[in-house]
Amino acid sequence: MKIIFLAAAASLVAAPALADAVQNAYLLCQVIDNTGLSSSPCEVSGWSGTVTATIDMDSANARETCTGMVGMLKQKSVRFEGRQWTLQITSPYSGGNSIAYCDLPQ
Incomplete structure (x- = not known):
């Protein structure tokens, strides 16, 4: 399951250097939602600087997925400039x- 998730993330198109962090957050959510692994739609909070994905996986796989997603974003030169943004993964069973x-690249 993690491999499918990371393969979908690899299709992320590199954003322009001066792209808005919120636009990048919504792009990341679109990639996450397009994997088909999300239990509910990905959410963006510009107020708190978070991207939240709800995915049915255990915490070990979630940590690996989070780290892998950040690596893909860095490889594609996608940046979240201006303040620190965070990718949070929740489970449908985590309340x-x-x-x-993990922190998203700046």
Whole structure:
């Protein structure tokens, strides 16, 4: 399952250097939602600087997925400039609590 998720992330198109962080967050959500692995639509909060994905996986796989997603974003030169943004992965069984999180590239 993690391989499918990361393969979909690899299709992420490199954003222009000055692209808005919020636009990049929505692009990331689109990639996550297009994997078909999300239990509910990905959410973006510009206020708190978070991208939240709900995916049915355990915390070990979620940590690997989070790290892999950040690596793909860096490889594609997608940046979240201006402030620190975070990718949070929750499980449908975690009561809305993060099972993994990682800082998105600046």
